[in-house]
Amino acid sequence: MRTGVRCSARVLVFGASLRENSLNDRLAVLAASTVAEKGWLVDRATFADFECPSYDADVEHGGHIADGAQRLRDRLVAADALIIASPEYNASMPGALKNVIDWTSRIKPQPFNGKQSLLMSASPSMSGGNRGLWSLRIPLEHLGTRVYPDMFSLAEAHVAMASDGRIKDAVLQKRFDTTIECFMDLVEAAKHYPALKKQWVEFLGEHPEPLIDRVEESDASGVQSGASS
Ligand SMILES: Cc1cc2nc3c(=O)[nH]c(=O)nc-3n(C[C@H](O)[C@H](O)[C@H](O)COP(=O)(O)O)c2cc1C
Numbered sequence: 092m093r094t095g096v097r098c099s100a101r102v103l104v105f106g107a108s109l110r111e112n113s114l115n116d117r118l119a120v121l122a123a124s125t126v127a128e129k130g131w132l133v134d135r136a137t138f139a140d141f142e143c144p145s146y147d148a149d150v151e152h153g154g155h156i157a158d159g160a161q162r163l164r165d166r167l168v169a170a171d172a173l174i175i176a177s178p179e180y181n182a183s184m185p186g187a188l189k190n191v192i193d194w195t196s197r198i199k200p201q202p203f204n205g206k207q208s209l210l211m212s213a214s215p216s217m218s219g220g221n222r223g224l225w226s227l228r229i230p231l232e233h234l235g236t237r238v239y240p241d242m243f244s245l246a247e248a249h250v251a252m253a254s255d256g257r258i259k260d261a262v263l264q265k266r267f268d269t270t271i272e273c274f275m276d277l278v279e280a281a282k283h284y285p286a287l288k289k290q291w292v293e294f295l296g297e298h299p300e301p302l303i304d305r306v307e308e309s310d311a312s313g314v315q316s317g318a319s320s
Contacts, residue, residue, distance in 0.1 A: 097130040098279045103170040105136040107177040107188040114213035114248040115176040115220075121256050122174050122211065125271050134166055138187070146193045160194035167195070167202040172278045173236070176211045179223030192230050204235035207281060209274045211243040213251075219244030237281070239274045243267055 104123040106116030116137065127133045143157035144150075150157075167173065178185055195202060210227055212220030221244035228238050243266070245251050251258055258264040 097275065098283045099130075099132070100171040100275070100278050100282055101132040101134060101169065102126055102172040102174055102278075103134045103136060103166050104174040105138055105140070105176075107138050107175055107185055109138050109142070109187070113178075114215075114245075114252075115178050115211075117252055117256060118176040118211055118213045118245060118248070119174070121252075121258070121267070122176065122209075122271060124256075125268060126174070126275065129272065129275060131275065134170060136166060140166075141191045142187075143191050143194045146190055151197055156198055157194045159191060160198065163191060163195045164198045164202045167206060171207065171282050172274075173206050173208040174211065175208065175227070176213060177220070177223055177227055179212055179214055179216075179218075179220030182222045182226075184223045184227040188227070189230065192234070196230075196234055201234060203231060205237075206235075207237045207239065207274075207278045209239045209242075209271070211245070213245040213248035215247060215249045217246050219246035219248065239277065241270050241273070243270045 104119050104126070106113055106119035108115045110116075119135070123133045123135045141159040141163045143159040146157075175188075177188055180186070192203070208231060210224045210231075212224050214220035221242065224242045224244065231238050245258065245263070245267075251260065251263070253259045258267055
């Protein structure tokens with residue numbers, strides 16, 4: 092973890108719950124203020140900003156993309172990174188979040204591709220909603236988002252947060268801060284050090300096809316080429 096001056100980056104932060112007083116939205120607020128304190132630009136959204144009707148291929152083929160997906164697309168394009176605090180429903184991700192991701196993935200160029208993301212969750216349960224994050228990784232990684240390996244899940248979240256929005260347990264609060272700081276280090280490295288050698292080839296099981304291959308390569312000099320589906 093680095094402690095020097097930070098480089099600029101912009102992060103979109105939202106909780107994936109429509110509920111008033113959502114635990115995940117409260118965690119998203121804490122993440123947003125932590126990132127802002129460390130010097131990044133924060134675009135704070137609410138899940139209501141991205142509300143979409145259920146995905147319908149006939150609607151899409153009629154030339155319409157849900158407005159909520161279009162708004163998420165615009166805010167993703169403007170961001171270097173994404174932090175989502177998501178509830179766990181029935182040991183998985185909320186259907187409404189998957190629906191927004193599905194709609195948004197239909198926009199070309201596909202806007203999740205190449206974004207860095209950090210996932211977190213809050214739940215009254217002892218697992219903190221962590222299983223839902225494992226299912227959320229799947230569509231995001233499939234779409235070319237680099238999902239940070241560490242995830243933060245707050246167990247017994249209904250009693251774990253203080254009235255000032257911070258986590259009561261000092262050790263957990265420190266772990267939260269460290270996870271965010273290490274994520275920021277990685278995003279800054281990916282954004283500001285073009286000599287970083289990157290090779291990213293997503294194998295989707297199809298035959299190679301330049302129009303849809305998701306390949307990002309750079310040689311050691313940092314010259315980069317990319318294609319996205
Ligand atoms: C349909 C449904 C399924 C749920 N399933 C789980 C679950 O599998 N694991 C869990 O920890 N909490 C589960 N919960 C409880 C949620 O974690 C809890 O309602 C939480 O507060 C939702 O997040 P929010 O406060 O951000 O809205 C479920 C809640 C609902 C409504």
